[in-house]
Amino acid sequence: MRAKEIVVQQMKENAWVNLRIRKPTLADATAIFQLAQSLKLNKNNPQENGFLVYVTSEEGYRIRIQRTPYFYVAERDGELIGYLYCFDDKTTKQLADEGILTGEDVTFPFLFKQKKPFILADQMGIMRKYSYQGIGKALFDEFFKDIIGKNLDALYAEILHRPIRNHASISFCKSIGFEDINELMNSDSHTWGIYKVGREA
Numbered sequence: 001m002r003a004k005e006i007v008v009q010q011m012k013e014n015a016w017v018n019l020r021i022r023k024p025t026l027a028d029a030t031a032i033f034q035l036a037q038s039l040k041l042n043k044n045n046p047q048e049n050g051f052l053v054y055v056t057s058e059e060g061y062r063i064r065i066q067r068t069p070y071f072y073v074a075e076r077d078g079e080l081i082g083y084l085y086c087f088d089d090k091t092t093k094q095l096a097d098e099g100i101l102t103g104e105d106v107t108f109p110f111l112f113k114q115k116k117p118f119i120l121a122d123q124m125g126i127m128r129k130y131s132y133q134g135i136g137k138a139l140f141d142e143f144f145k146d147i148i149g150k151n152l153d154a155l156y157a158e159i160l161h162r163p164i165r166n167h168a169s170i171s172f173c174k175s176i177g178f179e180d181i182n183e184l185m186n187s188d189s190h191t192w193g194i195y196k197v198g199r200e201a
Contacts, residue, residue, distance in 0.1 A: 154198025
């Protein structure tokens with residue numbers, strides 16, 4: 001094994017020490033918001049290890065915690081180091097109609113035309129010092145446990161393609177089985193790749 005591979009393996013092993021994946025409480029909203037803010041896209045110097053395009057408020061994250069059973073946080077030694085939340089198709093539609101989910105005026109109509117039931121993997125954030133250490137996979141593993149036997153048709157994700165391509169998120173999603181099925185531009189001129197895991201992916 002090469003030196004770089006050894007270092008990466010050691011980092012993964014260290015990250016998993018005392019790692020806990022759990023459902024969030026409303027009290028976690030502040031830490032989730034702070035983590036999300038730290039991951040927001042820097043358009044002048046795009047982050048190579050992934051970024052978030054849309055970040056909501058603390059209250060926005062509290063609403064999301066309350067509205068979906070598919071919200072997970074990664075915690076290590078009491079510190080929140082990552083999170084993932086997903087919505088089923090009914091919740092996605094409700095939140096969009098209520099104006100809680102915004103900025104996706106083209107991608108959402110496309111998704112709502114797809115076969116149901118489906119789930120949208122809406123947002124994941126990992127503290128930068130834990131990038132590429134398996135935390136994202138651990139979060140998705142917990143999510144996959146929860147949807148066993150749900151008879152879902154598909155799982156979707158939207159990843160920014162233009163004006164800045166989110167290479168890290170694309171690589172991660174492909175590593176867990178997503179396939180790129182479409183590319184759509186919303187009215188804010190952001191072009192998104194639509195990724196899918198499902199029966200007809």
